[in-house]
């Protein structure tokens with residue numbers, strides 16, 4: 001049969017290079033309203049973008065500003081103001097509320113040593129540059145999304161951030177004190193600060209727990225405050241010893257600090273993609289150091305945001321343990337009455353109007369309407385990502401985007417009702433749009449204005465397909481659930497050509513593939529493949545019942561849903577059933593390896609990135625052991641001991657159980673530093689396949705973790721995947 005797939009490595013890398021140029025939006029800030037000399041009102045919009053630089057082998061961050069003239073209800077005129085500028089060395093940055101100043105936490109390498117500085121900029125002057133490393137009040141500043149923050153006090157006199165607790169310098173018992181042992185730089189700093197550094201003996205090899213995948217050097221966060229005038233940093237006291245603070249902000253009138261505190265006893269569990277860790281909102285008073293718990297303490301909370309009138313805090317809440325990502329509750333704490341209300345509760349099944357619940361672990365940095373009555377949330381609703389408007393007094397939810405073109409809408413910020421969003425779809429890279437929030441109670445549609453357009457890929461066709469599992473595969477505990485898949489295919493297919501198909505189950509398993517710009521899928525599609533991305537039952541965005549239907553049924557329900565979707569699509573006749581491949585990462589790799597074990601004749605090639613191969617062997621080494629038990633159908637507690645019956649079930653539900661049936665050639669891509677699914681999982685599969693003489697190739701990426709997202713690993717991984725597919729599908 002004729003094929004129209006690109007197979008030449010030169011052509012494939014050229015295409016990858018071309019499509020990897022499209023940047024993604026990572027942040028936007030709206031500046032203050034300025035009135036021009038002609039009376040027109042405008043605001044500057046600052047945006048940050050990220051782009052792969054294949055030559056330099058790194059993701060580069062750059063900014064671009066736009067000017068938006070408006071009349072508080074609609075955009076009158078807009079356009080870019082100036083060109084892009086690359087941002088280097090900035091770990092965190094934030095404009096002051098008035099817009100008069102800017103704070104930056106910068107990392108700079110001085111004479112071979114990394115130093116961190118806190119800078120204050122005003123007009124065109126860097127007015128302060130405080131060497132935080134030399135101050136030695138704390139360890140490294142946290143720049144991550146989990147704990148990190150940089151927040152101006154309402155008075156603009158203080159800055160709040162999170163850093164690692166100071167550790168005494170550990171020395172050997174046999175360290176002899178010699179002047180050479182002290183670096184010149186240390187000495188200079190010590191002299192400047194007028195003190196010698198305190199040391200401790202016997203602590204050099206003490207193990208410090210960390211917060212797992214992507215948070216490896218983060219163990220004991222502390223809240224830090226800079227008094228700008230006095231250039232004085234203090235570490236806040238009063239946070240309980242068994243709590244790790246993060247996501248902090250200033251309380252109304254700057255009387256103290258509100259933060260999320262995670263319990264870290266008896267030990268820390270991985271936090272990345274795991275908003276189900278016991279945590280609470282806290283308030284620590286600046287004067288007395290008294291700490292008050294503001295939420296129940298029996299749930300998991302995240303992303304608190306103070307209303308513009310400083311009266312209420314909105315935040316997300318879900319259950320502790322259980323599925324890692326679930327349908328969240330949107331809660332509100334009233335600062336003055338001290339009462340908490342549930343604004344939007346967990347949604348079990350999608351409602352008639354299409355609302356399927358809130359699935360998010362981070363609200364955008366600003367998410368309140370100007371009147372402090374409404375909240376904007378962008379989150380998956382099935383295979384779309386929509387912008388939802390929530391009335392806090394009634395809990396009513398309306399979608400601002402469900403009638404707009406399908407795709408993915410992500411809120412970057414909202415300030416004085418001016419929304420800044422990123423929109424993309426599988427055939428359109430991210431574009432930047434702005435629009436005013438309709439007035440309270442109005443049914444008006446948002447008039448979106450494009451500030452930065454992007455290049456639609458006319459050769460890519462995509463659609464969302466819906467599937468109802470056959471009766472024998474219905475879940476008796478959660479009956480009547482259906483699921484979706486996203487199908488991408490080349491627009492122009494020559495007469496008589498049947499397309500090869502790559503099936504992709506997502507990871508999680510409680511995550512989802514929404515219709516946004518996906519680099520590798522778009523390159524594969526432009527090469528001539530069709531790609532089927534399946535949101536099997538258990539995915540988020542379809543109601544809490546769908547999520548709860550999967551634990552205990554992994555390896556069967558997810559696997560059968562994917563197979564059902566593939567077979568249904570093949571029945572349409574447009575695809576070549578002799579040229580079907582499967583590719584997935586993490587839990588998606590688990591599903592992929594199950595598929596080639598349970599349907600040994602069906603798939604002609606398989607790719608698995610950091611796959612879960614054996615739940616029983618993984619529980620002792622992953623940063624999220626609770627995941628293994630929960631997905632195998634058991635409750636987790638930190639004091640549970642190994643139980644042979646549980647281990648047997650974990651083994652029975654794992655892909656390794658079916659390995660003897662496998663015939664499909666497998667490409668494994670593993671990250672040496674993966675804490676989530678340690679690479680030994682992939683090695684376990686590799687050895688089994690080798691012993692069975694099944695073709696297997698293993699790519700090992702040093703300095704990479706679970707996502708394999710460093711630019712060289714990602715691009716090398718992509719090329720190897722593409723060539724593995726063309727080779728084993730005989731294209």
Ligand SMILES: CSCC[C@H](NC=O)C(=O)N[C@@H](CO)C(=O)O
Pocket residue numbers: 272273324506507508509511585586587588612622624627628676677706707
């Ligand atoms: C013990 S690893 C569990 C699988 C992992 N879940 C959460 O981290 C996973 O599938 N991760 C997805 C992202 O959700 C991935 O694609 O890496």
